[in-house]
Amino acid sequence: MIAVALLLLISTVNALPEGAPTKACETLIPNHRGIPPQTGKAPYEITPIPQEDHVLVTVKSNLDFPIGGIILHARMPDGRIGGVFEPIEDDVHTITCDNPHDTITHNDPSPKPSVAVKWRPPSGYEGPIIFNSTVCQNFATCWVGIKSEPIQILAGGNIPNTIKTSTIRTSTSPHYTPQEETTRHIQFDSFYDGCDDTKKCFGAPDGCVATQNCKVVAAITVVSDRYQIELKSQSAKWAGLGLSTDATMGDDSVVECVNEGNGVKAYLSWTIPRPNLGVFRVANQEGIKLVNHSLIDDTLYCKVLRDAKTRVNNVDFDLINNKYHLLVAAGKRIKDKSVGFHDIDYLPSATSGYLSDTGKVVGASKLLVRLHGAFMLAAWIGTASVGTLLARYYRKTWVGKTICGKDLWFAWHRFFMICTWALTTVAFILIFVFLKGWSGETSNPHAILGCVVTALCFLQPIGAFFRPHPGTPKRAIFNWLHWLGGNAAHILAIVTIFFAVKLNKADLPEWFDYILAAFVAFHVVMHLVLSILGCASENSSNQRISSFPMKDMGGSGKISDHMVNVDAPYSWTRKLLLSIYVLVCGGFVIALIVVVVLAPKAS
Template sequence: MCKDMMPHHAGSSPQSSQSPYSFVVEPPAADNGVVQVRLSGSSPFVGVMIEGRTALDGDSVGQFINVPDNFQTLKCNDIPNSAVTHSENSPKDKIQVSWEAPDSFDEDIYFVATVVMNYTTYWTKFASEPTRVTKRTVGSIQDLGNTINKNLYEGCGTRKNCLGSPVGCETKKDCVALIAVRRSGKDYEFEMMALKSKYIAAGFSLDDKMGGDAVVECAYENHREGFEGVNAYRSWNVPNQKANQRQDSNSGVTLREGTYNDGNTYCKVLVSPLTAVGDVTFDLEHNPYYLLLAAGKSTAEGKVGYHDVARESSLASKLLTDYSPIVVHDSFYDGCNVDKSCFGYPDKCVEDQSCQAAASVLVQGTTYNFKLKSKQGAYIALGLSEDDKMGGDSVMECVQERNAVKLYLSWNKPGEKANTREKVNQGGIKLLNSSYSDGVIYCEFTRDASTQLMGVNFDLIREKYFLLLAAGSKLKEKGVGYHDIFFTVSGQKRSLSDVALLTSQSKLFVRLHGSFMVAAWIGTASIGIIFARYFKQTWVESSLCAKDLWFAWHRFFMLITWCLTIVACVLIFIDVGGWVSSTPSLIHAIFGLCTTVLCFIQPIGAAFRPHPTARNRPLFNWMHWLVGNAAHICAVLALFFATPVAKAELPPWLDWILFAYVILYVAVHILLTIAGCISDSKGAERVNTFPLKDLNTSRSALNSVERRMDAPFSGFRKLLLFIHIVGVTAVTAAIIVIICLAPIEAQLSTLQKKIMSV
């Protein structure tokens, strides 16, 4: 697509007539490496693709910046943002973008375009007049000079507010312009930089539009005689005029540092919390504001020029002390739940445009337009299902292959938890637009209202469906791999033409399953095993229900373990609806099933235990010990293998908490074993360290005179027991919280925003 620039519309061919669209490139010659490109014509268009080339049939070069909301960039010739295209197919009158040359560039550049007026009418590869563009080698912010803070990006989203251009550059640390704000004593410190610019400005606004805003400017000036350098000013975006007016007084704004180096501007400014502009007072400490960013190549005496380098605004208003990452507008979400249905992951992410992945469905007559977007992974897929389970579903896949996005139809095999493209007719879908840039997969396509897959008719007009949304990091030959990034199901079965907010299916049974298994095997089983193994010669003068304390507590904790395990197993089988076949779910399920089976038979075997004096009692002791410990080991392994299961939504660092539990558990065993050995060596009452030994044939506390005294080191054993109970309880509680609030990172981010907004 990048080379031939063909839309590949079936049954159509390019127009041979003169294109009604033309380019305007300004300036006619540029020595700073940036030109403004405008394409318009006598008729509206629905699709467009533009590249910058040094030859009409050459490869794309340079990058497009300052792309409007209803357009997006593509990666061509292995260069990010080297082409620009539409992001939706509504009629457009024009497109105006900026194009930036690569470093050390000094050549003529042609802008080549394909414009689609409608599905069958389009013009391909018509070009602008050549424009001479020169650009000296300009590095990143580190090249601005020794006075510039090279760690400007550090702390963004945690210790300071950052807004950069282009969108997402704060993470990649490649911003053309950046504003970083943090508290500094009673004031706010604004650290700002813009490449190839003579000014950068930060605005505080009650909305995300220009007008009625307080502005702090850092501008390079050489207009006044005897002065050349960067200065800081207060200004005002005049309401309803799209104009900026500098204030007479700069009170409340103090320039601490300013640098203009090789065409790049940097400054550090202190701003007072209370800023008055005319009769309007901006209270930065108590009131939330939208943050605006602007940067441009020109200044004049007493004012700054047009923001032709960068222009961004935050998606929502927030306090400057709210250091959560600033979310900028994403046109993907335009019209969600108003004109089209949107479904995203994690749940309820569509409202604040924070989805890791999302899907939208726009129905126009009998045309079904789908959009899929994922911030990571090798693929994103959307399935249509008659029920809320995987199996017998029609799946639409957007797959990243060799830096391009391909569209496929596939089929979830009934009863197998597996996906295939074999024998699946690829007709009925049509890719309209796609991109893969910086790990983000995006695709837009249409699907016929009625399609046949594997003998099943999917009628989007008459039938209702659940939506299955998934993403994974691996591909298979002629297929996609396991959805190891996420998998979610809509909680509602709806017609795709019904525009409504779609939320994820309840995961109550999954959460209960995980919580019960953790409570059973990290919590109660760990305590019950310790009682049976090391405390038969402790509290010997006490009893509970005519039973030794160690036995009563052991039986109590293991009974809870048994009940929780059986209930957890039933819950997950109800939720999943059968067995699983994909790794890592399969490994987790195998260890979990082994745990459940061993746990189930353990009390049955205990009910038939021989008399303590019977000849086969040692065999029973060995088997009881072996089955119990095998169940415990399988349970812990199942918990480790639950982390990569997409449906669990657990963070990878949960493994470190499990490792901490294992270390605690093993350490307590070692210390209690050493204490038992020392006790035995003193010739006192032997501590029944191992469950295979049975020194006393009765569980009655008063059966033997020898049992009237605890074995030596009972105080030490009790202390270790206390530490063990506190430790495993803390670990159990922490893991259960992580399970119940999964995905925990998203929940913590939401909680932080709520706290900061109070």
């Protein structure tokens, strides 16, 4: 028995003699001769206490269990180890896992009632930190992956005096599985703390504050007799918050946060209404003060104090007694003494309100934009595609059958093209009602091409109304012009839709292009199949059929008697292909309209 006791004593004394090795940095699992760690709840807790310029981190047991060995470091949400430790007592020292002094371990395995160290965040870091540790009571009894409550590091490396938790999961390492079924989660972005509760927040796209994924966001807090404005945007050269008496840009006071390359600056600006839409910085920059800023991982942030009462471009702004619409915007380009177009995002608030009021702020409706897109898709992917297919390949199908005295193919062709004209006209009007002028996204040709398509769409029915009678000399000219105008409008319309995906206001995802490309491929394949079928039909009957309107461009009007009231060969095959085309084309239209209406890029 004495010998056994001595062996146990020796093993305890020799356990963890010089601290954890660096090979334990990644997993925090001690290599104690294959002895597995404990699986139950750890009797130790890690407590981070924010101080003026550091965090005091204490590890101890509420059950007064001693600490024999320890390894402790701080992890960021992406799993990286960060910060610098400074021992307070002589029972621990620092080691290097990723960076010098980023991890703490014990000096010797003697029992310690607790371990207390100082920790300072990485330079310029903003976000959450969780402290992770493995604590060994002795050589054979260790608990792996003990976590602290998360602590938020603010912009500029400031340490808040409170600790917060939220609902995004983090892990100690890729190899560690938390031993508890219910674990603490952390919030990756402290900017949204207090939104709609203690501060007024508004971001774009609409609804992004709730999901914390805004492309540009502003937060307003009353601080004494001033208003604190925080702005944040990803991949931006500038972000701005405008105060407007209406929901449209023009004659508005704007606070800009600008990355000028040599630092982040804040300015007061003024927007110019249409038709000369733009922005300029006012001469008098009094009334605002930049108090904090950062540029981390391509994310622009600034905090500005604005006086409650300011005079901007000879207009008085009283933030206490007046209500204002909020305008948030961000862009990737800046000009000399100005900012570029808001090509990241732009959104006005639906209603005006006091800046001191908290609660959810809703963006102005984009219903007219959604309807514009839906109507154009229904017109040019749907009705125009079916209408042109009928005119090109179905003149000798359903021969002898009429509607209101018109051949069946022609009646349906006219119906679908009238629908195309009506949908295009309404969509064209809606977008101008929404914009109240020309599009500001001048680098994108969508607006110009859309106007060309609309003009061609108007000319087609006018030309058809004055078409010469079959057999007259000018009928051939009409046939060519009508064919050219219709095909040009259809092709340009689809190209225009592709450009719409890049529009900021459309909120369409990049994968929208793939659906459009799939439709184009299907459309081309169907035309190819019907063309081949037309050739086979012509060879089979040894007669000239009218499946190809281009072959009748001469306009003589002379048709052999044996062709009258006779369907061309393979009529049922063409009918089957038409049914397939209409069904698939309808499916594409529905899918595309659903994407436009739901605008998944905005969610």
